[in-house]
Amino acid sequence: MTPVLLAVLLTVAQDTSTIDRGVRIGIIYRPGVRPGLVMLPRTGMGLDSVRTIVARDLDYSDRFEVITLPGGDSIRLATPSAAPRGTGTRRSGSGTTATGGAQSGTLNYPLYQALGADFALDITAAGDTTVATLHDIAAAGIRRTARVKLPPLGNPDFRQAVHRLADQALQAALGTPGFAATRVLFVKDGKVYQIDQDGVDQKLVSSTDRQAMSPAWGADGRHFAYMEFQAGKGWLYLQEMATGKRTAVSTTGSALDFTPAFSPDGQTLAFSRATEEGTDLYTINVKTNCCLRRLTVGRFSDNLSPTFSPDGQRMAFVSTRPGLPQIYVMAADGTDQQLFAPFDYGVTGSSNAPEWSPDGQSVAFHRDVAGTLQVFVLDVRTRTVRQLTSVGRNEDPTWAPDSRHLAFVSDRSGYRQLWIIDLDTGRIRPLLQQSGARLPAWSPRLSEAPSTNP
Amino acid sequence: MKSVSLLLMLGVSVATVATSCGGNPAPQNTTPAVDTAAENQRVRDSINAANAEAERQAAAERERIENQRRADSLAALARAGDEVRSSLAAMIHFDLDKSNIRGDDMGALDQKVAILQANPDLRIRIGGHCDERGSDEYNLALGNRRAQAAKQYLVSHGIDASRIETQSWGEERPAVDGHDESAWSQNRRDEFEVISGGDNLRRP
Numbered sequence: 001m002t003p004v005l006l007a008v009l010l011t012v013a014q015d016t017s018t019i020d021r022g023v024r025i026g027i028i029y030r031p032g033v034r035p036g037l038v039m040l041p042r043t044g045m046g047l048d049s050v051r052t053i054v055a056r057d058l059d060y061s062d063r064f065e066v067i068t069l070p071g072g073d074s075i076r077l078a079t080p081s082a083a084p085r086g087t088g089t090r091r092s093g094s095g096t097t098a099t100g101g102a103q104s105g106t107l108n109y110p111l112y113q114a115l116g117a118d119f120a121l122d123i124t125a126a127g128d129t130t131v132a133t134l135h136d137i138a139a140a141g142i143r144r145t146a147r148v149k150l151p152p153l154g155n156p157d158f159r160q161a162v163h164r165l166a167d168q169a170l171q172a173a174l175g176t177p178g179f180a181a182t183r184v185l186f187v188k189d190g191k192v193y194q195i196d197q198d199g200v201d202q203k204l205v206s207s208t209d210r211q212a213m214s215p216a217w218g219a220d221g222r223h224f225a226y227m228e229f230q231a232g233k234g235w236l237y238l239q240e241m242a243t244g245k246r247t248a249v250s251t252t253g254s255a256l257d258f259t260p261a262f263s264p265d266g267q268t269l270a271f272s273r274a275t276e277e278g279t280d281l282y283t284i285n286v287k288t289n290c291c292l293r294r295l296t297v298g299r300f301s302d303n304l305s306p307t308f309s310p311d312g313q314r315m316a317f318v319s320t321r322p323g324l325p326q327i328y329v330m331a332a333d334g335t336d337q338q339l340f341a342p343f344d345y346g347v348t349g350s351s352n353a354p355e356w357s358p359d360g361q362s363v364a365f366h367r368d369v370a371g372t373l374q375v376f377v378l379d380v381r382t383r384t385v386r387q388l389t390s391v392g393r394n395e396d397p398t399w400a401p402d403s404r405h406l407a408f409v410s411d412r413s414g415y416r417q418l419w420i421i422d423l424d425t426g427r428i429r430p431l432l433q434q435s436g437a438r439l440p441a442w443s444p445r446l447s448e449a450p451s452t453n454p
Numbered sequence: 455m456k457s458v459s460l461l462l463m464l465g466v467s468v469a470t471v472a473t474s475c476g477g478n479p480a481p482q483n484t485t486p487a488v489d490t491a492a493e494n495q496r497v498r499d500s501i502n503a504a505n506a507e508a509e510r511q512a513a514a515e516r517e518r519i520e521n522q523r524r525a526d527s528l529a530a531l532a533r534a535g536d537e538v539r540s541s542l543a544a545m546i547h548f549d550l551d552k553s554n555i556r557g558d559d560m561g562a563l564d565q566k567v568a569i570l571q572a573n574p575d576l577r578i579r580i581g582g583h584c585d586e587r588g589s590d591e592y593n594l595a596l597g598n599r600r601a602q603a604a605k606q607y608l609v610s611h612g613i614d615a616s617r618i619e620t621q622s623w624g625e626e627r628p629a630v631d632g633h634d635e636s637a638w639s640q641n642r643r644d645e646f647e648v649i650s651g652g653d654n655l656r657r658p
Contacts (some may be wrong), residue, residue: 190626211626213590213591213594213624213626214591229623229626232579232581232619232621233621234594234622256594256598256621256622258591258594259591259594272591272594272595274594274595274598274622275598276602276605276620278595278598278599278602279594279595279598302592302595302596302598302599304591304592304594304595305591305592318592320595324551325589325592350551350588350589350592352588352589352591352592353589353591353592366589371587373589395589395590396589396590438590439590439591
């Protein structure tokens with residue numbers, strides 16, 4: 001057993017994690033150490049792709065030490081007599097699974113505990129139903145069982161359904177929602193694309209040949225807005241994710257409109273409009289196509305790149321009123337405009353591209369540091385900023401729904417591509433290994449498409 | 455139109471000169487002393503015929519020269535149009551993150567003022583551009599400032615604002631590929647294009 005154990009422990013080392021796992025046998029939830037999770041291997045039962053996707057999602061959540069077992073079954077020999085202890089933690093509503101005949105909710109819990117696992121996830125098939133069983137190792141029992149009918153492999157909804165399964169497992173284990181079932185919109189070669197947060201399933205979503213910029217999600221994740229160059233102007237369009245149907249915003253087409261941003265209730269679209277007077281912020285109600293309102297009067301300065309606070313009460317934006325662009329904030333009706341991210345006059349470089357975090361506590365943006373751009377995070381309550389990146393040029397950060405991960409553009413690998421950083425651990429992974437991707441926008445949690453799953 | 459008619463008049467007068475000193479000898483008025491009616495008639499006829507022939511040849515020559523002149527003047531006009539067009543399209547450039555007109559670009563803008571004044575039907579669009587170093591979206595605002603700066607210069611020198619449209623491309627349409635100061639300085643620019651009235655551009 002010992003050599004196997006060592007091998008397992010060696011393979012779980014995270015690539016860029018700064019956390020030292022140390023010895024973890026018998027102890028769980030130590031401060032600063034993430035719980036271990038093991039994905040139970042199953043041979044000859046299909047669902048390999050489901051297990052692969054879920055395991056990667058849980059790894060990318062950066063909330064577990066995902067322990068990969070070697071393929072053989074020898075390590076997971078159950079002790080049939082080991083009755084589940086600690087039944088009080090058993091919160092499953094669906095009851096335990098009795099499929100496969102091999103185990104019925106019992107594992108060799110002491111063995112997995114010795115491996116450093118706090119949770120074990122078992123994904124099996126029962127007819128056309130996929131059953132995900134989350135074991136609580138310390139409690140030696142089943143924490144929760146989820147049963148879903150996944151769309152067939154290759155169906156366009158398949159991967160998102162599997163991502164939702166991963167989110168269910170994370171929720172069951174930790175009590176916090178995940179972000180596996182999300183996508184990122186981005187611009188490449190003047191077109192808008194979407195990609196799953198795990199870097200798979202890239203799809204073109206902009207529907208014309210005209211040059212597009214600045215995609216922005218609606219809060220329900222079912223539509224998005226973007227800007228398109230057309231006849232010397234900048235047009236704003238709204239597009240439904242599911243159908244691809246697009247409509248021009250009613251007041252657009254007379255000027256250069258850009259950087260659209262939805263209010264959290266989806267009623268209001270804020271945007272920048274460049275005219276002879278410069279660039280200023282406007283809002284329009286996109287449900288009623290009514291009430292174009294001008295929020296800033298810049299005259300000799302530009303105001304652009306709005307982003308709503310999650311309660312819809314405030315808006316952060318970029319203003320050049322101090323000379324160089326810096327991050328400002330105002331009430332959503334345009335009153336009470338003030339500096340948001342502090343800077344040293346004459347020292348601090350340009351600051352741009354703010355995005356308010358979904359939990360309301362932070363605003364991410366990028367700032368010119370010694371001639372290149374770096375990602376910063378502003379703490380909304382204390383109004384202090386901290387620099388997040390320092391390698392290469394890093395820009396246009398966008399928040400994951402967990403307010404803990406950011407996608408951004410970086411040339412740290414030699415060319416500009418999309419990366420994801422976990423603010424808690426500092427772990428960084430590439431989202432997309434393609435040059436030229438930029439202006440990412442991370443979706444909210446994507447709910448089930450109405451067509452799948454009752 | 456002034457220069458066209460002037461050139462045409464020049465062509466006509468040259469043609470006239472060509473006729474008066476053309477290769478055909480002028481008809482002689484001295485008649486031989488043979489005084490018969492028939493002989494007189496024959497001489498008159500031959501003189502008339504010679505005159506008619508000379509007249510015909512002169513007319514043909516006039517037409518040929520006039521055609522040549524017209525072709526030459528059209529070519530000259532076209533050449534002038536090309537010159538005007540290229541000085542109209544001459545780009546101006548900006549310093550990093552700046553939108554003020556540089557001193558070395560004022561001459562180029564003054565030329566555009568003169569061209570716009572000489573061609574009252576001409577309407578143009580100014581496109582502001584940025585290099586890749588700034589923020590993608592901020593560069594749309596900066597490009598707009600650059601286009602507006604050139605427009606304000608032209609308007610302050612007497613050009614009607616309604617004849618000038620502006621547009622910003624941010625950093626989306628670089629003139630030069632490359633990631634060094636040489637490329638960047640060429641990409642921080644205003645471009646000038648004709649919207650309408652640019653078919654027969656007159657020199658200022």
